[in-house]
Amino acid sequence: MSAPLLSIVDVKKNYGAVAALDGVSLDVGAGEFFALLGPSGCGKTTLMRCIAGFETPDSGRLTLKGEDLSGVPPYRRPVNMMFQSYALFPHLDVFENVAFGLRRKGESKDVLQARVSELLEMTQLASFGARRINELSGGQRQRVALARALAPRPALLLLDEPLGALDRKLREETQFQLKEIQRKTQTSFVIVTHDQDEALALADRIAVMRAGKVEQIAAPEEIYERPATRFVAGFVGETNFIEGVITRDGAAFFETAFGRLPREGCALPDGARATLSVRPERIGVSRNGAGVAGRVEDFVFRGEYTLLRVRVAPDVALRVGAYEGRFAIGDEVTLAIAPDAGVLFAEAR
Template sequence: MTAPLLSVSEISKRYGAVVALEGVSLNVGAGEFFALLGPSGCGKTTLMRCIAGFETPDSGKLTLKSADLSGVPPHRRPVNMMFQSYALFPHLNVYENVAFGLRRKGEREEAIRARVSELLDMTQLAPFGARRINELSGGQRQRVALARALAPRPALLLLDEPLGALDRKLREETQFQLKEIQRKTRTSFVIVTHDQDEALAIADRIAVMRTGKVEQIAAPIEIYEKPATRFVAGFVGEMNFIEGEIARDDGAAFVTSFARLPRAECALPQGARATLGLRPERIEVSRDGEGVAGRVEDFVFRGEYTLLRVRVAPDVVLRVGAYDGRFAIGDDVKLTIAPDAGVLFAESE
């Protein structure tokens, strides 16, 4: 098996009584787009700063290209970091901002011109090389910061919430550009984000973090469809959590206060208390026919679908994605839940 580009092994970091990281381990492959995803305070930025060399772990080991990073200062690591604020030089134009790191390395002017031109073309900034930073839009500044970070050809690029300052539409457009640039340069990217949609859209793999620990590392589709813990299930995407218990008298079933739901797969024993995590889009809704009876209490129009709130029991309201037909508050509906829909979590989780 090919050795990973970056290896993080049992990294821990404390700030007094506060545990920022506790035994974090993960690997990033060459040419991989890797995301550190989690809520504020989960440790993702601290981990990134440890990789960059701005923080020193209390214990554990970091290796890059199989070389131990212990004691290696930030400027001697083959790592660049793109900050959330972009940290561009306002007194320099776009060309000189991108060329800055190359000039510090002492590269020849001919090589600098070739590299800067390549990156300005790649980031669609070629017409703006002579402009000052205050003459650019937010999206253009973000691309200048990216080009500057890539200019010295780092082995690893760290991105700290790089799209956080952009509006939603521009952020979505920039996600595609960022992924395309990463593929073209074949540089390994590690992005820190609290935006689940962003991580799902651009990362090859995601590490979901919580209170200084890694909850799950997997490809986006696995994180979404097969969350390893209840925290991951609730943090990534919308999720219904339904309480119940396991019955095995006539095949595996999940017994709730409103229905008995057959289960295609179930490793839990008879009578075990459990929680079913169920995505709204995995629940089919109709006005009649077979299924669980419910009544629409509210809805939110989302464009391509409508998110319904359907009460199926006095103490249970399910969020349901309706893709066909229009529903109004007070409508009686039937819900169908497939035996393989959702993920079961033991009560202790």
């Protein structure tokens, strides 16, 4: 494999008694769209600021393009940042906002004109060059900020919650545009977000963070389908946590409060307490099929499917995705959980 563009090794950063970063290690490849995902206070913004040079780690090592970043000030790093607030200049038009970094670098008029025109075309703003910032919509401002950040051709672009100010529909539309622009420029992007859907939609790989540590680094599909920890399973997407005990009778079974579930590929020993994390869409539901008996307690219409809450034991209700048929509160149903559905975590919590 080729050397990573950005390498972070055992980085630690404390604020008093609080460990904002507690031994973080990860790599970002050239041309990769990488996401730092986690709840507020997990350390993702601190890590981004360390990469940019706005914070200095207490220990550890950061290298970019093989160069140690220790002591390198922000303005000398081949890194640019797009802020959540966009930080555009209201007294300048769109063209001059995008050209700002190029003028500071002393680029010639011809180079500046060509680069700004290229980026305005790429961000679908070719006819907006003379507009003032206050004449633009939120989505258009976001694209101006992106074009300005990309103009000096940084090796790495950091995006701090870049779509947070947009409404849901515009945010979803902008995700496609952002990914397309990243592919066209082949610039490495690192996005910081607490929005799991955003990370899953945009990133080639995701680092899920919690309390200053990295819980898992993987492609979106693996993060969702094979979470490494119970925290990742609960934070990324909806899931059911089912408590039980492993029993072995030739094959492996998971004994729960609502019955015995066969488990394929289970490596846990007989008698081990565990938690099964299973996504709502991995549980089949029917009115008279074989499986776990339950009663519909509530439901939420989600467009392409209906999310049911089904009581299967006095203390256990499962969320189930119903993609066919109509169900009402009080309906008797049966649930089917495949032997390979979900992920087992040892030791119930």
